[in-house]
Amino acid sequence: MAVFMQSLISGILIGGVYALIGIGLTLIFGVMRVINFAHGDILMVGMYLTYIIFTMLGIDPFVSVLITFPLMFLFGGFLQKVFINRVLNALAQNQILLTIGLGLIMSNTVMLIFTSDYKILTTSYSSSTIQVGGGVSVSTPLLISFLITSAITAALYWFLLKTDTGQAIRATAQDRDAAQLMGINVKRMSIIAFGLGAALAGTAGALISPTYYIFPQVGGVFTLKAFVITVLGGMGSVVGATLGGILIGVTESMSAVYVSSGWKDVIVFVLFLLVLLFKPSGLMGKSRT
Amino acid sequence: MRKHLLALGASLALSPCLLAQKIGVINSMSGPEAPIGENITNGIKLAEEDLKKKGINLQLVWEDDTGKPQISMSAMEKLATRDNVVGVVGPYTSACSNAVAKLAEKYKVSLLIPAAAKEEITRQGLKHVFRMNAPADKYASSLIDAALSLGKPKTIAFVYENTDFGTSTSKTAKDYVATKGIQVVSDVSYPKGSADYRSTLAQIKSKNPDLVFMVSYVADAILLMRQSKEVGLQPQAFLGAGAGFTTTEFAKERAISESVISCTQWTDDVSWPGAKDFGTRYKAKFGKEPTYHAACAYASMVIMAETARNAGGDRAKTRDALKAGQWNGVMGEVKFADYEGFTNQNNHQMLVQQIISGNYETILPTKFATKKAVYPFPKWK
Numbered sequence: 001m002a003v004f005m006q007s008l009i010s011g012i013l014i015g016g017v018y019a020l021i022g023i024g025l026t027l028i029f030g031v032m033r034v035i036n037f038a039h040g041d042i043l044m045v046g047m048y049l050t051y052i053i054f055t056m057l058g059i060d061p062f063v064s065v066l067i068t069f070p071l072m073f074l075f076g077g078f079l080q081k082v083f084i085n086r087v088l089n090a091l092a093q094n095q096i097l098l099t100i101g102l103g104l105i106m107s108n109t110v111m112l113i114f115t116s117d118y119k120i121l122t123t124s125y126s127s128s129t130i131q132v133g134g135g136v137s138v139s140t141p142l143l144i145s146f147l148i149t150s151a152i153t154a155a156l157y158w159f160l161l162k163t164d165t166g167q168a169i170r171a172t173a174q175d176r177d178a179a180q181l182m183g184i185n186v187k188r189m190s191i192i193a194f195g196l197g198a199a200l201a202g203t204a205g206a207l208i209s210p211t212y213y214i215f216p217q218v219g220g221v222f223t224l225k226a227f228v229i230t231v232l233g234g235m236g237s238v239v240g241a242t243l244g245g246i247l248i249g250v251t252e253s254m255s256a257v258y259v260s261s262g263w264k265d266v267i268v269f270v271l272f273l274l275v276l277l278f279k280p281s282g283l284m285g286k287s288r289t
Numbered sequence: 290m291r292k293h294l295l296a297l298g299a300s301l302a303l304s305p306c307l308l309a310q311k312i313g314v315i316n317s318m319s320g321p322e323a324p325i326g327e328n329i330t331n332g333i334k335l336a337e338e339d340l341k342k343k344g345i346n347l348q349l350v351w352e353d354d355t356g357k358p359q360i361s362m363s364a365m366e367k368l369a370t371r372d373n374v375v376g377v378v379g380p381y382t383s384a385c386s387n388a389v390a391k392l393a394e395k396y397k398v399s400l401l402i403p404a405a406a407k408e409e410i411t412r413q414g415l416k417h418v419f420r421m422n423a424p425a426d427k428y429a430s431s432l433i434d435a436a437l438s439l440g441k442p443k444t445i446a447f448v449y450e451n452t453d454f455g456t457s458t459s460k461t462a463k464d465y466v467a468t469k470g471i472q473v474v475s476d477v478s479y480p481k482g483s484a485d486y487r488s489t490l491a492q493i494k495s496k497n498p499d500l501v502f503m504v505s506y507v508a509d510a511i512l513l514m515r516q517s518k519e520v521g522l523q524p525q526a527f528l529g530a531g532a533g534f535t536t537t538e539f540a541k542e543r544a545i546s547e548s549v550i551s552c553t554q555w556t557d558d559v560s561w562p563g564a565k566d567f568g569t570r571y572k573a574k575f576g577k578e579p580t581y582h583a584a585c586a587y588a589s590m591v592i593m594a595e596t597a598r599n600a601g602g603d604r605a606k607t608r609d610a611l612k613a614g615q616w617n618g619v620m621g622e623v624k625f626a627d628y629e630g631f632t633n634q635n636n637h638q639m640l641v642q643q644i645i646s647g648n649y650e651t652i653l654p655t656k657f658a659t660k661k662a663v664y665p666f667p668k669w670k
Contacts, residue, residue: 003495006520007488014485108319116323118508118538127515127545139487139519211515212484213508217321221482253488261489262451262478 002135007253009138015249016146017204021222022229022241023153024200030173030236031193034084034095038103039201039226040219046072046202047214048110051119054209061121061210062144068206069199076198077191084194085187103219111216119214126210145207152203153242156196160238169193173236201226228272234285243283247271309348310597312590313368313398315379315389320355321482322506325532325582326381329403331575332586333378335567340591345598347590354380358388365389369396375597375607376401378589381582383407383453390418399608401593403585404554406531407457411634419611419625421589422554422581423637425454428530429462431552431639432502435653436526437469439664442499446475446524448489448513449504455481458504458530474498481509486516494522501526505533514545518669525665526550535642535649537578543647544670548663552641554620555581556649559640559657561621588620 021043028036036042046068053064083102087095129137160166171179172189180186204222212218229248233240248268255267275283314333317326337347350372352364361380368374369392376399380386386405393400394415402410402418406425411418436442445466449455455478463473474496477489490513493501501524503513510533517527527549533539534551555561557568557579567587571579596614600606612633616623625633641653643662650660 003488003492006491010485010487017484111319111323116319116327118324120508120511120538120542122542122544127518129519129521137520139516208484211512213511215321215324215508217319217323249485252483253485256479256486257488257492260478261483261486262480264483265480 003257005132005134005136007257008250009132009136010142011250011253012246013138013142013146013249014253015246016149017207017245018225018229018249019242019245020149020152020200020204020207021226022233022245023156023238024197024204025226026230026233026236026238026241027169027193027200028197029230030238031169032084032088032190034088035092035099036194036197037096037099037223038079038106038219039197040221040223041103041106042072042076042198042219043201043205043208043222044110044214044216044219045075045106046205047209047212047218048114048119049202050206050209051121051214054121054123061123061206062141062148065148065203065206068202072202073195073199075195075202077195079198080191080194085190088190103223107216107219114216116216121209121214123210139211141210145211148207149204152200156200156238165189165192228268230282232272232275232282234282237282237284240282240284247283308602309346310594310602311348311350311372311374312593312597313350313352313365313372313374313377313379314590315352315354315361315364315368315377315385317356317381317385318351318353320357322356322382325506325580326356328580328583329379329381329586331571332403332579332583333590335571335574335583336587336590336594340594345594347594350374352379354385356382356385358384361385361389362392365392365396365398365400369393369398374398375600375602375604376593376611378403378586378593381405383410383457386410387453390415393417397604397608399593399604399611401589401611403589404582405454407453408461408631409457411631414632416632417608419633419635421585421592421620421623421635421637423639424631424634425458425530426461426465427637427639428458428504428552429502430465431641431653432528432530432550433462433465433469433471433500435550435552435641435662436500436528438653439662440499440525442471442525444472444474444496444498445500445502446477446493446496446498447473447502447504448475448477448479448486448493449502449530450481450506450509451478452481452506454506454531455504459502462502462530471500481506483509484512486513487520490516490522491520494520499525500528502528502530503534504530506531508533508538510534510536510539511542511545514542514549518545521669523666523669527666532580532582536580540644540647540649543644546644547647548643548645548666550641550643550652550662551649552639553581553649554637554639555584556640556642556651558651558659559621561619562617563619567619584619588616588618588623591618592616592623 229244233244354361529551652662
């Protein structure tokens with residue numbers, strides 16, 4: 001029972017961070033219909049940013065989210081304005097090539113600056129735990145990052161549902177042309193959406209860094225994960241990405257214990273295929289015809 | 290006068306000792322294995338410099354396999370057919386080396402593998418494939434022998450990444466503990482790069498093993514130990530086989546790495562000729578501590594280059610000379626022998642080490658020991 005609870009809890013906690021990565025990707029796809037293959041690399045940039053802030057300024061990784069979030073927002077907005085905007089009406093494969101290229105440039109630039117060495121952020125609480133009882137322990141940094149993730153997700157929902165800009169973003173996601181006809185500045189919405197997506201990925205990077213390790217190629221792992229989460233939840237659906245993230249986290253953690261950790265990826269992908277088979281638009285997605 | 294100069298130039302170009310030896314290098318210079326690949330690259334660069342001082346000029350052809358066997362194979366094809374190299378040093382990972390080995394045999398090009406651990410690589414009777422480092426079975430047997438000489442462990446749990454290196458090391462370890470009467474209570478493989486091993490480790494903790502045997506590349510080692518502390522896994526000893534447990538980054542994480550036992554192919558405090566000097570010069574040139582991969586790569590390149598030079602750049606003669614030769618350098622005595630089903634395998638002496646006060650200290654074999662072992666593993670703070 002202790003093992004079950006332990007894996008359920010760590011699955012949910014890690015799933016929270018996955019969700020944050022997925023939400024960023026789904027937001028970008030929803031608004032722009034561009035599949036962002038550089039998403040993991042943006043997350044990686046966020047990790048290095050956290051690392052610099054931590055080692056140079058001595059600011060705690062969780063506090064540094066306050067700096068990372070706006071910086072990554074600007075970075076995302078810049079990418080959108082300078083690069084992505086130019087290919088919005090291009091063929092899908094050209095958009096994919098562009099984002100893959102941007103990702104390669106990011107990871108190789110970082111490799112040039114920081115070398116390919118693994119960086120580990122060691123904080124005073126990196127391996128500390130809170131005992132819940134019954135032999136179950138919760139990792140302190142993971143718990144804090146889950147709380148921050150929840151707060152950010154809640155704030156994002158509020159932003160998308162209640163504010164004018166949020167509604168304009170949703171309108172652009174629903175129908176770009178109609179939104180433009182209604183007087184929404186869709187170019188600006190695109191920049192905001194990409195900025196937000198990048199900021200969320202960067203924040204996820206910041207939140208993972210105290211418990212994970214940092215290296216220039218770390219993005220690939222998370223790009224793949226973000227895709228599974230996004231497609232599973234339904235492309236463009238923020239609720240779906242949240243659900244998808246938690247679902248993937250728990251599935252990984254459970255299958256590691258009850259099947260074999262070597263097989264956990266297989267189980268995640270089988271689950272993914274099953275969802276696609278029976279609900280092709282994803283858990284929360286609406287099929288578009 | 291001009292004619293003389295021309296003649297001199299021609300004779301210089303043709304004389305075999307001044308002719309640059311064309312040697313291929315396949316290495317993981319980018320991709321997830323790049324941090325270790327960098328050590329191999331640096332070791333080879335240092336060897337290139339030293340050889341130049343000895344009057345052996347090298348023309349190295351560098352190929353980056355990004356850690357993928359298929360890219361490694363095409364690199365080998367290119368080196369063997371287009372670049373016409375005398376021999377090849379590399380690749381790094383077991384998966385790549387195993388893939389490339391058969392091609393080396395096909396093209397009759399000597400392949401000297403510096404640091405891949407999978408046993409099968411030199412167990413296929415391939416005449417052109419040589420290996421510098423001790424294979425995976427040595428990791429397992431030297432670590433378990435160390436634990437047996439320190440205490441009386443009865444049970445063991447295995448955690449290893451599901452790559453060629455991880456599975457082959459733990460498979461031999463499992464066979465070995467069976468002969469020693471230690472019971473395997475847990476046997477878990479994991480895909481590398483996972484962020485969360487807590488559930489797996491909690492499951493292992495519930496079995497309460499005396500020994501925990503882990504096989505991981507670089508950063509997973511730190512995560513595994515951090516999360517072991519989190520879930521309160523408390524065996525008599527943590528045995529770390531291979532790359533991830535023998536890096537300075539790992540040793541620096543003192544809260545979680547102290548007293549972990551690992552084994553290595555090489556350290557700079559061992560009494561092999563030139564080992565200390567290699568360590569100092571490496572640090573001076575590249576600004577960081579060399580790992581054993583660097584020393585393996587250095588020794589491999591020196592041996593390959595000297596042999597190729599003596600063989601006048603002839604592929605067949607180079608192979609025969611590698612097979613017949615014997616060397617003594619930073620890696621101790623090197624000889625590519627046939628034993629216990631291995632072909633052209635250097636029977637290398639592994640060193641068992643433990644992290645004591647944040648430093649790697651050799652604890653076994655006794656003649657190389659620098660500190661006394663700490664056993665059992667101290668309680669987590």
